[in-house]
Every structure is written in C-alpha cells, then in structure tokens.
Amino acid sequence: MELLVDSYGRRIKSMRISITDKCNFRCTYCMPAEGLPWLKKAEILSYEEIERIARVAVGIGIEQIRLTGGEPLVRRDIPDLVRQLSKIEGLRSLSLTTNGILLKQLAGALAEAGLTRINVSLDSLIREKFAKLTRRDQLARVLEGLEELERYPSIHPIKVNAVAIRDYSEEEVFAFVHLARRKAYVMRWIEFMPLDADQIWRKEDILTGAELKAIIEGEYGPLIPITTGDPSETAHRYTFSDGIGEVGFINPVSEPFCATCDRIRLTADGQLRTCLFATVETDLRKVLRSNGSEEDLAKAIRQAVWNKELKHYIGDKRFKRANRSMSMIGG
Ligand code: SAM
16 A cells, blocks of 8 residues: 655655644633634534544554544543544544543543543643643642543553743642653644744743753753654653653644654644645645545545655745634644
8 A cells, every 4th residue: 555655755644633623621722712703513524524534534644643633532422432433443543632620520431432641731830830821720629630540551642731821830840740750741832833823932032942951950950861762753752861751842833843843733623734824725625525436535634745845944024924813823
C-alpha cells in the first residue's frame, strides 16, 4: 500500500480530529469572552462521518488519532465515538486533549471505551489566576478530574500541558515540577502561538522552552534528556538526576519542528488542514455528503497531504495568520 507522504518526503502518521468548536472555558489566549459564532449542528460531522474518515485515514497510514476541540468532552456521548474509533484495525494510539473539567464524570467511561492516552490542559494551579485566564472559576474540578484519571491505568501517560506565557507562567514553574515529580503526570509546556481569536499575541509574550529549562535547572541541576528516537516527537523530554518525574518543552516558535511534522487536522465541520497555520483547507465533508466512496476520500486526503505546507513562518515576514483560531481548528 502507498502510504501518506507529502511533497517534501514527510510521512504523515498522526491526525487530530476536532469534534466540536464549542468550549466551556474562555481562555483569554484562545477565545473571546462572549464565545465565537458556533457551527450549526448540520455543519458538524456526525460520529459516523468522523469514523468513516478515520477508517479511511488509518487505511492509508494514519497510526495515531487525537480527539480535540473546542472542548471534546462537551459533545454528547463521546465514549461512543471513542469505542468506535478504538476498534479501527491498524490504529496504534487513541488519545484526547481536554481542559479536564468533565473528567470526573467521564474518565471511567472513556477508559472503558478504549481511550489510551490523554492530555489535560492546565495553565495555573492558583485559583484566582486560573479563573482569570479561563474566565471560569473551575480549578478544583479540573484537579478532581486529574485525580479521577489516576484510577484508570489503561489511560497512560496522563500529560499535563501548560501554555507558557511571559510574566504569567514563570512563578508556577516549580509548582508544576512538583506535580510532575509527586504524581504520575508528565508535564509539558508549550510556547504561546499566534492562534488567538482576539489577536492579543505578541512576540514578546513568548516564554521559550529554553528559558523554562534554565529556570528548572537553576534549582534542580542539569536535566537528563529522554530520547525515544522518534523524529516526529514534538517535545524535548527530560527527567531529573534522581530519575523521578518527567518534564518536556514543546517549542513551535523558538525551535520549529515543521521538518519532522507528521500531523494533519480535521476540523469539526469536516475540513482537512495540513498545518495549524494553514490558509487553505480540503472539504472532506463535501466528499462524504456527495456520496463519495472510500477511494474518493482517500484520494482527497492524499492530495491534501501532498500539498502540506513546508513550514509555519512564525517570526518571518512571510507569516500569515491562520484563517481560524485554535478552538475552531482543534488544538
Ligand atoms: N479544550 C481542550 C483543551 O483545553 O485542551 C482542547 C482544545 S484546546 C484549543 C487545545 C490546546 O491548545 C490547549 O492546551 C490550549 O492551551 C492550547 N492553545 C490554545 N490557544 C493557544 C495558543 N494561542 N498558543 C498555544 N497553545 C494554545
């Protein structure tokens, strides 16, 4: 079988699928306080449609699927979708990115349905700061959700992801390090990217992974690199000299990893995007809803992948903002 490869020779193995554009948080760096014009129900792919695209994509080489949004857990009956997707032969990893607020209720059902990995986004461990950033006073529920996850070892690893923002994230670096060393959580910081609906992003707001690493090393001594040999790994991963805990830095702005990018994204309304910063999309919903065959879908996916963008150009004169914000794309 001919696998999914783009015109620069990158083999595409990973697909993020957004299942809703709605979110129950309003993170200031992502969505305006009043929300965004939501997609209509008829515009959003049904679970059957998502499964069909996923099955075709796995058939031509996708190995990992991550469900995202918006907030994926606000979509009704998400364990049903997880169960369907987990049965796809050839799929090696099925994961989810969530703000964690509904995990207390849903972790068990997700584990039972076959979810194998999870990322919980958490930018602050201080109640007031968390409430200000997310515009929701719900830190306690997120922490409860994380604890609930610990009861289901089949979901592993549990990653905690924080967006690193200058003059916001520094003071909590050690609190997150303690969390990673005390709990079975892997900690990741990701650099702030120009994908916010309010367009508040400024270059000066980026707190780089290198800076975070230096802060941690100032206290703990040299971090020990963890190498997996997987070139498409987005995080620089480290443990501590005593081997307890894992932290990692995802540096899309200061150290772009476009050359080894193996990802494509499907939006909730069925548009295939081959880069977070893409300005063009491929309408897979149209293919589906005009009675397209599996071959038609595969052909549309292959064609889009072939034209995958070389790189994102952040910090370069050629940079163009994406035509949608992170919550509408699926982060
Ligand atoms: N609601 C889910 C969540 O909170 O994880 C999934 C969607 S959210 C858009 C996915 C991730 O994108 C979150 O970790 C969020 O912090 C991150 N994100 C949103 N806007 C971002 C930006 N401008 N730069 C970097 N990360 C961003």
